Every structure is written in C-alpha cells, then in structure tokens.
Amino acid sequence: MPKTETTPIPVTLLTGFLGSGKTTLLNRLVRQPDMNRTLVIINEFGEIGLDHRLFSATDETEVVALESGCLCCTIRGDLARTLRDAPWRYAREGRRQFDRVVIETTGLADPAPILHTLMTEPRLVGQYRLDGIVTTVDAVHGSATLDHHPEALKQAAVADRLLLTKADLAPLEALAALARRLAEINPGAGQRQVVQGEIEASALTGLGLMGEDGTRPDLARWIDAYAQPPSLAGLAFSAGPTAAGPLLTPVGSDASDPARDPNRHDDRIRAHCFTLDAPIELGRLEAWLELMTALMGENMLRIKGILNLAGRERPTVIHGVQHIFHPPVELDAWPDEDRRSRLVFITRDIPRESLESVLVAVT
Numbered sequence: 001m002p003k004t005e006t007t008p009i010p011v012t013l014l015t016g017f018l019g020s021g022k023t024t025l026l027n028r029l030v031r032q033p034d035m036n037r038t039l040v041i042i043n044e045f046g047e048i049g050l051d052h053r054l055f056s057a058t059d060e061t062e063v064v065a066l067e068s069g070c071l072c073c074t075i076r077g078d079l080a081r082t083l084r085d086a087p088w089r090y091a092r093e094g095r096r097q098f099d100r101v102v103i104e105t106t107g108l109a110d111p112a113p114i115l116h117t118l119m120t121e122p123r124l125v126g127q128y129r130l131d132g133i134v135t136t137v138d139a140v141h142g143s144a145t146l147d148h149h150p151e152a153l154k155q156a157a158v159a160d161r162l163l164l165t166k167a168d169l170a171p172l173e174a175l176a177a178l179a180r181r182l183a184e185i186n187p188g189a190g191q192r193q194v195v196q197g198e199i200e201a202s203a204l205t206g207l208g209l210m211g212e213d214g215t216r217p218d219l220a221r222w223i224d225a226y227a228q229p230p231s232l233a234g235l236a237f238s239a240g241p242t243a244a245g246p247l248l249t250p251v252g253s254d255a256s257d258p259a260r261d262p263n264r265h266d267d268r269i270r271a272h273c274f275t276l277d278a279p280i281e282l283g284r285l286e287a288w289l290e291l292m293t294a295l296m297g298e299n300m301l302r303i304k305g306i307l308n309l310a311g312r313e314r315p316t317v318i319h320g321v322q323h324i325f326h327p328p329v330e331l332d333a334w335p336d337e338d339r340r341s342r343l344v345f346i347t348r349d350i351p352r353e354s355l356e357s358v359l360v361a362v363t
C-alpha cells in the first residue's frame with residue numbers, strides 16, 4: 001500500500017522504568033538517517049534535550065477522566081493535542097514532514113492511558129495507528145525493579161519488543177536470568193540486548209502483527225513463540241485438560257516449578273494461548289470479546305490473535321490493549337498451512353478457567 005497523507009501514521013510507544021535507558025536510546029536513534037522523518041514526542045516533565053529536527057515535549061498536567069470514571073481510559077490531554085496538531089505544525093508547503101511517531105513515556109507511566117488515547121480519541125483514530133510498544137529493561141536493576149514495581153512489570157507485559165539495556169554492565173548469568181524471566185512474563189515479545197542505546201531504528205518499527213505495505217515481519221515469529229511447547233522451566237503458559245471441549249486446544253503446559261517463589265509479582269501475570277480448530281462466526285467473536293473485556297477490565301493487559309473467521313479465505317488479525325481494540329485487519333494470506341485461529345491473552349490475576357468458560361461460548 002503506498003503511503004499517502006491519509007494512511008494512518010504508525011506510532012511506537014517507548015516505555016520503560018525510570019533510568020532504564022530510554023533517553024540514551026532516543027539520543028542515539030535520532031542520529032540515524034532512518035529517523036529523519038520520525039516525530040519524537042517526549043511525554044515528560046522537566047528539561048529534556050534532544051537534538052532532533054522533529055521533536056516535541058508534552059506536559060501532562062491535564063488529566064481528564066471519562067464520564068465512565070474508568071481510570072485506565074484517562075485521556076492524556078496535552079499528548080492528544082500534540083498529536084492532533086502535529087501534521088500541520090510539522091508541515092512544509094502543506095506537506096507533513098513526518099511519517100512515523102515515537103512517544104517516550106515517563107518512567108513511571110502506565111502505558112495503557114496513552115494507548116487508549118491513540119485508539120479512542122476521535123480526532124486521532126484514523127490519523128494514527130499503534131505500531132508497537134517497546135519497553136526498555138535495565139539489565140542490572142531490571143530484576144529488582146520487576147520485584148518491587150508492578151508498573152514495571154506491566155510495561156514488560158504489554159511490550160511487543162523488550163530491550164535489555166546496559167548489557168555492558170550486567171554479568172552474563174544475570175542477563176540470561178533476566179531474559180528468561182521476561183520470556184515467562186511475555187513470551188511473544190522479541191528481546192534485544194542494547195549497549196549505550198546502540199540499535200538500528202528498524203528494530204523499533206513494524207512490530208504489530210500487521211505491518212505496513214502488507215508485510216508482517218513479526219507475525220511468524222509471534223506465532224512460533226506461542227505455538228511451541230514451552231522449553232523453559234516454569235514458563236507461564238497454562239494448560240492441561242480443558243472443559244471447553246475438542247475445539248479448544250490449550251497450548252503449552254502449566255509447569256508448576258516447586259522452586260518458584262509463589263509471592264513473585266510475575267506469577268500474577270500470565271500469557272494464555274488458545275488454538276481454535278473450527279472457523280469462528282464474527283458475531284460470536286465480537287460478543288465474546290466484549291464480554292471478556294468487560295469482565296476482566298484492567299486485568300486483561302493485551303490480546304492478540306490471528307483468526308479464521310467463517311466465510312473468509314484470509315486470516316483476520318485482532319489486537320487489543322485492555323478493553324480497547326484496533327479495528328480487525330484482514331491479511332493478504334495465511335503465514336503458513338495452519339488455518340487454526342490462535343489467540344493470546346496476557347492477563348493479570350485471571351485464571352485460565354475464567355477465559356475458557358467464556359471462550360466456550362464462541363466455539
């Protein structure tokens with residue numbers, strides 16, 4: 001698909017705990033020619049210096065709660081305005097000067113409200129689309145941060161790509177242990193080690209299940225990550241016999257490792273993968289997703305799926321953060337011979353049985 005002024009602009013959300021290396025990363029990135037047409041928005045208080053032609057800082061002093069009072073949907077006023085105005089503010093002779101956006105969030109931010117702003121704010125929907133969430137995790141302090149800060153855990157759980165920063169400072173074993181732990185929390189996110197922010201800009205883009213120009217760089221890898229039985233001890237897939245009948249095949253095994261600390265925050269976060277053999281009726285799927293997200297609320301962190309919808313030759317991709325979904329997208333073709341629907345839910349404090357009991361309704 002050729003890029004036009006009406007094609008939604010892809011947005012990368014860069015998140016990560018305080019001091020985990022986001023600014024270092026951005027400062028290196030903006031020197032790359034690939035970033036010339038990227039608008040960088042830093043959603044941060046205080047002084048920030050970033051030497052980039054297309055740079056904007058927002059000041060999140062305005063927080064508007066929705067009528068529903070749902071805090072996870074809190075609209076980020078200034079950021080929404082910045083995004084809304086950017087196409088004409090950063091324009092020359094009537095032509096937009098950027099075709100990609102990177103938003104760096106504050107280290108303590110829950111990324112969900114920003115994502116919701118992107119996906120629900122009427123003046124932004126259609127103009128922008130979420131390309132992916134990149135989360136930096138400090139290789140030295142990351143493990144302790146995950147232990148003590150649930151917001152850091154959430155940032156890791158919703159990521160499409162995890163960057164293990166300060167890899168130069170961490171002993172190899174610690175780095176490997178952190179990588180394993182992150183793979184438990186979020187098996188579908190690709191991991192990269194980074195030293196002093198050195199990484200090619202392309203590693204932060206095209207992370208959605210559906211990329212630009214019909215390409216799907218991460219789809220096959222994403223499917224593989226969930227389709228293989230877990231090889232790591234304690235990988236957080238659930239499984240076992242299911243009450244949902246023969247159409248619903250759980251993937252992986254609920255490895256209960258006696259050595260695990262039952263109080264670890266990580267144990268509250270689970271990636272649940274389901275495979276559905278038969279095509280799904282669209283109406284039933286919609287009703288089910290609505291029910292599921294209403295019931296699970298904020299504890300449904302991320303949903304991704306490639307679906308075989310009844311009556312459609314091609315697969316449909318769905319992609320949601322908490323209870324907000326991107327419009328489903330039909331891909332050009334299936335990535336392989338497998339025509340089963342595959343759905344992944346990254347949840348907090350939601351037992352698999354709850355997902356199953358609602359999922360049965362769709363099959």
Ligand SMILES: Nc1nc2c(ncn2[C@@H]2O[C@H](COP(=O)(O)OP(=O)(O)OP(=O)(O)O)[C@@H](O)[C@H]2O)c(=O)[nH]1
Pocket residue numbers: 016017018019020021022023024025106107165166167168169194195196197
């Ligand atoms: N040795 C080493 N230091 C790093 C690396 N990446 C970042 N740092 C240092 O870590 C500190 C924090 O990095 P920042 O880039 O400011 O982190 P941040 O995530 O933007 O921090 P906040 O804005 O406070 O959330 C700085 O002193 C950096 O120089 C790295 O790969 N190796």
